[in-house]
Amino acid sequence: MPDVCSPRLLIETLAVGDELLRGETLDSNASYLQAALLRAGLRVARGAIVPDDEDTLASELSRAADRANVVVVSGGLGPTVDDRTAAAAARAFGRTLVCDEASLERMRGLFASRGYPFTPNNEKPAWVPNGARVIENPVGSAPAFVLDTGRAQLYFLPGVPREYRVLADRVVVPEIAALREGVVARALVLHTIGTTESRVDQLLRGVDFGDVRLSTRVDGPETNVILVAEGSTAGAAEDALARAATHAREALGPLVYGEGDATLASTLGEALAARGVTIAVAESCTGGLVSAAITDVPGASRYFSCGVVAYANDAKTAMCDVPPELIKNHGAVSEAVVRALARGIRARCGTDVGVGVTGIAGPTGATDDKPVGLVHFAAIAGVREVHRRVVFPPGRERVRKFAARVALAVALESLRSGDEPSERPHERAGDLARAARMGPPEPSGETP
């Protein structure tokens, strides 16, 4: 991650909860905040997890407040006996707990409107350290609060992720961003698929990014390029970022499929909607993940027609008209069959685009010439057909998840290849195979 934090502003996160230390729950609140801060050009310097123990929490809080300028605490604000955050904060900073009447009234009203009994312990979240600034929780009952120790600002947010996220977005991130004076940072993520992280890095080596900081991050079969620009004004930072993004896009060419919040599924959806075309999917080893990803995007009904899971050989024939002799001669996991799946589902559904996926998710099913992780993809759009053969690293879950994303990329490529005649499909196919293996480029290649 890029170092985007002004040296004057040290931010720490502190997650409270025994369940986080037992491994039952991941500290997704910290990840959420880190990503949101990064988008605002700020970096978290340190993160910790502590148990539901008042002594430990109190000492962690005072140590964090000594080190950092901002501490964002998650969890332990609820009504139950294991919620001890407010008490620990009061102890750490020598305050008493006082009742915030407005929060109490709000909670009573909320319970009454839902017909829940307001038992005495439900008063507890309204008791906050003396001098705290109380922040109403728009999506839950327990309020958040902020303590200013003079040296540090401490945000106390509910642990429930839905509540934490709303408060992080609406209050914490904007307030922290406003604390930093003199420097405005802007960050942008470019999403690439089709090659390895090291090749992305290599392609960007020749580019002069000036003061814009650059880093890369692997996300499944994708590599993200993160650019962070700083300037004395928002406009200056945004201009520097836009210039850097243009240079990066020139260097990476069609490897970049989108930026910011774009996902493969949303980008594919936009490409389909923009062209006014429809898509159907026939998938085997991904068991519906491709259709699920496409329909995760709101508004997918504009372009998504149908998805079938044609798992058994008979089903490939019955649902997608794959000739049985094709399966017999080439095997179900083959270029011939995946192309037939894509063509067959397109013809059956009368769509413009057809996608086929067939592979060996493992752990069993490998043959001498077909290893676990081998997946064939085909997409047909108009008269253009794209086929890819990829060998993913073993691991059933990973093969299925990665393959679903590559299927979306192949569908996108079939649409875009009509727009960009300069593309070099052979190079890309080799890259894709290497990226999927997440290893160094191998001269033998996996592409036919």
Ligand code: ATP
């Ligand atoms: P509540 O009012 O529900 O008691 P709270 O502020 O006391 O809220 P917790 O009791 O600590 O928060 O956690 C509430 C829920 O949120 C639990 O299901 C917990 O597992 C989950 N949770 C807590 N902290 C985190 C975190 N850092 N990341 C993800 N989930 C979390």
Ligand code: MG
């Ligand atoms: Mg709780």
